[in-house]
Amino acid sequence: MKLGKYLNIGPATMVAAAFIxxxxxxxxxxxxxxxxxxxxxxxLFAIVASMILQEMTARLGVVTQQGLGENIRETFHQPLPRALAVLLVVSAIVIGNAAYQSGNIAGASMGLEALTSAVGRDSLTFNPWPLVIAAIAFFLLWRGEYRLIEGSLVALVLLMSLAFLATLVITKPDLPALLKGLLLPSIPSGATLTTVALIGTTVVPYNLFLHSSSAGKKWQHPDLLPQARRDIYFSIPLGGLISIAIVSTAASAFFGRQIVLSGAGDIAASLQPLFGGGAQYFMGIGLFAAGISSALTAPLAAAYALSGILGLKSDMKSLGFRLVWFTILAIGTLVATLDMRPVQLIWFAQIANGLLLPIVTIFLLWEMNSSRLGGYRNSRLQNLLGVAVLLVTLLLGGRSLMSAFGWL
Known part of the structure; x- marks a missing residue:
């Protein structure tokens, strides 16, 4: 927390915690x-796109002192357009977050199992670890103290960074191949849905709602926008570096080998015979931190989004706000406790997010050109960058749909 205070970071770190x-x-x-x-x-594209869009949401939140949901509600006054906007937000945020939450809790549980080996998943029909993870998330969310949640997430992101980067070093990636993959775009045969999923796991629609609301809570005046931007330029690339480390670790450890990865828990277990216990434990720590941080942010983002779009109080201790995050947390805990293997559900949520992202981006660009922002509206360059991100996501989303229906 001292580091977070020194760098004046927080809301964008919550975004990084959410997408990792x-x-x-x-x-x-x-x-x-x-x-x-x-x-x-x-x-790399997703990191740049995320910084472009998150800067807009932070600016929207700081200038208007309202989240994206509240701004959308104020824009659409007629019943039918407002109803359509509410429907899109609910589908993009609540349904997606409920799907994510089961994976968040299950993933954190798998991380603990990799570290402790105290529970044999194959021998038990009831897995107790999700209840432990859910209890931690419930405690922090119920306290309703923004600074406590923010500080916890900053610490978890730093823990993730150390764990996944250490795992990368142990697995010794092929640096020339890594640089080529970063700088020379290509989509191998059968990789279209994976490409969309990678973007969908980084540029997450619900983060646009989470960031606008949390930035408005941390910075109450437009003069503080430079601090909000520094937060973005530090935290989002750090989160992207973690994702790059995970891809590179898997590439160096598993590419070209006859190892089948069916879930997050298999990753840590498969590293042990290849690189020893150190890699397994670092991956377990990273997986635990990734799961519990996202288990906090997914319900929180859903509560901010729904409270805003429905005109409810966005006070973290209000009944409506707590009811939303509790519902998301309860659904995720139930699915994870029943051990329903949510990997396919996670995969679907990632692709769905990649497809829903253009819709939420259109809403955001609309709001960023509103007269309510005055001199803080998007410049021509910012609009061009936003439209470029929108067009790329539309192209990839359309290609993934065509691939899914066998039209490619």
């Missing part, structure tokens, strides 16, 4: 294991 979850670990690991370093460019 077990879904990211699964998606990035499968990308590296299946296609080596070839899709790293997609992560």
């Amino acid at each position: 979850g077990p879904g990211t670990v699964v998606t990035a690991s499968l990308a590296g294991a299946s296609f080596g370093y070839a899709l790293l460019w997609a992560l």
Whole structure:
């Protein structure tokens, strides 16, 4: 927390904590294991795109002192457009977050199992670890103290960074191949959905709602926007570096080998015979931190988004706000406790996010050109960058749909 205070970071670190979850670990690991370093460019694009969009959301939150949900509600006054906007937000945020949450809790549980080996998943029909993770998340969210949650997430992101980067060093990546994958875009045969999923796991629609609301809480005056931007330029690349480390670890450890990864828990276990216990334990620590940090941010983001779009109080201790995050947390805990193997659910949520991202981006660009922002509206360059991100996500999303229906 001292580091966070010194750098004046927080809201963007929450964004990084949100997109580095077990879904990211699964998606990035499968990308590296299946296609080596070839899709790293997609992560680089996603990092840049995320910084462009998150800067807009932070500016919106600081200038208007309202989240994206509240701003959308104020823009659409007619019943039908407002109803459509509410429907899109609910589908993009609540349904997606409920799917994510089961993976977040299960992933954190797998991390603990990799560290302790105290519970044999194959011998038990009931897995107790999700209840432990859910209890920690419930305690922090119920306290309703923004600074406590922010400080916890800053610490978890730093822990993730150390764990995944240490794992990368142990697995000794091929640096020339890594640089080629970062700088030379290509989509190998069968990699379209994985490409969309990698972008969907980094540029997450619900983060646009989370960031705008949390930035408005931390910085109450437009003069403080430079601090909000420094937060973004530190935290988002750090989160992207973690994702790149996971892809590269999987590429160096699993690409070209006859090892099947069916879930996040398999990743840590598979590293032990290849690189020893050190890699396994670092991956377990990273997976635990990724899961519990996302288990905090997913319900929080859903509560901010729904409170804003429905006109409810966004006070973290209000009944409506708590009811939303508790519902998301309860659904995720139930699915994870029943051990329903949510890997396919996570994968679907990543792809769905990649497809829903253009819709939320359109809402954001609309709001960033609103007269309510005055002199803080998007410049021509910012609009061009936003439209460029929108067009790329539309192109990739359309290609993934065509691939899914066999039209490619």
